[in-house]
Structure formats: C-alpha cells, structure tokens
Amino acid sequence: MSVWTMNPKLQAIEDPTDFPPEAKSLQQLDAAVRCSICSEFFDGPVSLQCGHSFCSLCIRNTMATTSQSHCPTCRAPAKESHLRPNSLLEDIVSAWKPARAYIVKLAKQDDQPARKKRRLDESDPPSSAGPSRTPSANSTTVERTQLSSLLPMDAHRYKASDSLVACPLCKAEVPMDNINYHIDSGCATSLQSPKSQNSKAQWSSIMGPKSKGKEKESDDRVPKLAYDTLTQKQLRERLERLGLLTTGDHSVLVARHQQWAMLWNANLDKSTEHRESKEKLRRTLRKWESERHAPRKEKPAVDSGHLKKYSSEFKRLTEAARVNKAPLVGTEEVVVVDSEDL
C-alpha cells in the first residue's frame, strides 16, 4: 500500500485534486472537461443525442467492443451515426490545459507562507506591485512552453505533406517525385478505383479545388464493411488502398480494418489543427497490433527496467545486508530472497 502512495508516477498524475479543496469550482471545472471513459481531457470530443460527451475514440471503442447501442452514462439509445463533433468543448479543453497549468503553479506559490503573508496586506501599494508582476511573468513562460510543445507536431505535419502530394486529378496521394509520371500515365498508379476517380475529378473541376490547400488527406470517412461477405483478397485490396499492412489471416485483416476505421474516423472528429497525420495514425495502429499480440508482457518489462535502474542501489543494500548478517549461518539465501522481493 505504502508503495503506491509514494509512487512518483502517481504523484505526477494530473487530476482534479491538483486544486486545493477550497477551490471546489476549479476541481469541478477540471472534472467537467474530462472524458468519463478515459478520465483524460477530451480528445476530439463528440456528443450523443442525450447530450453526454466523450472522446471520439473512447465512445467508438465502447460501441465497437460491447456492441452496446446506448449512452454509457445514461443508457439513452445511441448509435455511431449520432456522434457529432463538439467543437466548443474542444476549444474549451485546449484553452483550459495551459490555464490550469498556470493556476496550479500560482496555487503552489500561494502555499508558500511568505507569499501568503504578502497577499494579506495588499492595501499597501508597494507590496501589491510585487506579486501582481510575478504572475504576468509566469503566464508568458507557461505560454512559451505550451507553444514549443506544439511546434514539433506542426513541423512534422508540414514535413509529411512535403513527401506526399495530392494528385490534382484523382486526389490520390503520390510521392512528390512520382507526381509527373503519375499524371502522364493517366493516374494509373493510383490505388483508387477508376469510377470514384472520375466522378471526384469531375466534381472538383466544377467546384474548384478544396479551400484547405494544405490538407493533403481527404475528409472521407472509412465506412464499416460487411466483413463476412468480403473475400480475403478483397479485404487485402481495401487495406492496401488505405496504405495498411496486408499480412495475416482473415480475422487479423478484419480487426486491422476495424481499428483503422475507428482511428481514422475519430481523427476526423477533431478540428483540423488538432488532427494527427496519416503517418502518426499508422504508427498508432501498428503499436496497437503489436500490443494486442503480446498480452500482459508489461509487468516483467517494468520490473526489469526498475531492477536495472536501481541495480547499484540493490548491490549496495545487498552488501550492507551481508555485512550485517555475517555472523548468521545461511545468509546467502536470505539475501537472495530480499533482492527478489524488491
């Protein structure tokens, strides 16, 4: 028990209790912008008809896993087609994240007795100038760290769009180097079916290019398939068209397509600036597949890392124990048991 209360991993968890009990409204606010399924801040929040909101991926996962057709909170009937992106909630979350960091920081400073004292006599002009200046300085540092943490993601996105470009005719993603050959060959290298190409190309020639120039990925959702009616070959073709692996037996192919549809469609529920790149989603899918097929290997991994990290410490303790226990017989055994327990 004591191990867990002292666990630094646990201490680092951000949750509503980061705010002091007297700031109950802040705790409530922090709890309100969290998904009740994953208890993290909403990531691509969607709302159901009953008004309850969840991360898009969480509720899609719930509906897919349990084939439940009701809201997890109130059990009102709900379908995947009912999901509506809640952009207001998304904006609130992205504003709240830096705001809470700022408030928590202030609250911690407030805990220091020196500052508390200074707060009390704010009627005194010179002393009130002090604390009011400090927060504003803090706000810029908070903002700066927030910005810099966003930067790599954006950089990644632009890099991704450099290597692949959307063909102006068929909208397929083609490597930059191959685009001329692709167009010259009448979009032959495209993986999309000719039928949808033509209609799409016709429409885009009428409607003009899409307004979002930098968005290389189409906004088309991946539809659910009637997997039982598809042959393995057809499934592979579908996966190939999506740029996914085509290895494995039927059940693996189906699971992969389902998971991809979920990841992809949930990603589309986010506003464009919060969306992940297709490459990132592919990596997520691969990670999911590898974890799915290596069940519960986590514990030894954690332990060995822990053992490695503290090996010198353990050695030192073992040595110390040896010295202490020297007069006793059979000390070796005792020591071995001890180190295993750790």
Added chain:
Amino acid sequence: MDQLTSSLAPASVSRKSVADASSTTALGSVTKRLTNELMTLMMSSSPGISAFPKSDGNLFEWIGTIEGAKETIYSGLKFRISIAFGPNYPYGAPSIKFDTPCYHPNVDISSGAICLDILQDKWSAVYSVHTILLSLQSLLGEPNNASPLNPDAAAIWNSPTDFKAQLMKHYRPL
C-alpha cells in the same frame, strides 16, 4: 519504411485467434486509466471501501476491502475482494470475486462469484473501481433475492437471526 519492417513479422500476428479481437485498446491507455482511478480512490475518502494493486509492478490485479454499511446485517464485517482487469478495460468489466467467504443471496459462498448486473451485461465504460465498490457495498445490505446465487441465503434473508447465524458461521475475519 516502417511498414516494410513490420511486415517481416507476420507469424505471431496470424497465429492469434479471433478471441482477443475484443481487446481494442492499447495497454498503455488501460494503465493510464487505472493509475487515474487509483489516484481518485486515494483522494476521495469514501467510508468503508478501499482498493490497491496487489503488487508494485502490476496494475491489472487489485485487492479491495468492503466494510458492511451501518444498520445493515453486515455492519462491522470486513470483506476482501479481488479485482482483475482485462486488457480491454474499461470497455469490458473487470472480473471480481469475494476472497473472504460471504454468505449473501447474490454471492457464491465457495467460489466468491458475484451476481450483479453492472458486472455483467449492464457494465458501462464509465464505471470505475470506486463505483463498483460502492455498488457492492450497497448490494450487501440490499440483495436481489429474485436471482439468487445462494438460494439458501435468499430463503432465510427475511429472518435476520437465522441469517446472521449463517453469516457468522462462514465469515472469516481479515
């Protein structure tokens, strides 16, 4: 590039059965949610319930304690329960059983299995260890005698003296 390298290892992929196709979530997110729940449990001091992971390295198996609510027949008795989370938690319910023998209409006295709808078909991903423990605590005082797992207990529920005698006969203090 990554696509190519990972395609070199299809053997382990194809060997798996459909059975675990239900685990649609990454283990990382399960760990995260469980850590969050642990935090919530420790911060919210609900009287008579507590739960902790069995060991330091493994978040997937917990030990919980439930104390019978006041003014119920279970008042003052403490029960140990074990909670095991599957890789698809919270989309699937954890498996829960009483470790301390519990004489109760909805609990199997020998295996400790519990008959409670929210742990079976009525499970929802928004439930947590905290809500489960609270539900179990209230189940102790208010059994569902319509679908008993222990018919004998259900039969004598309405005669508290007999029930208490049976209860104490099976009970083992922690």
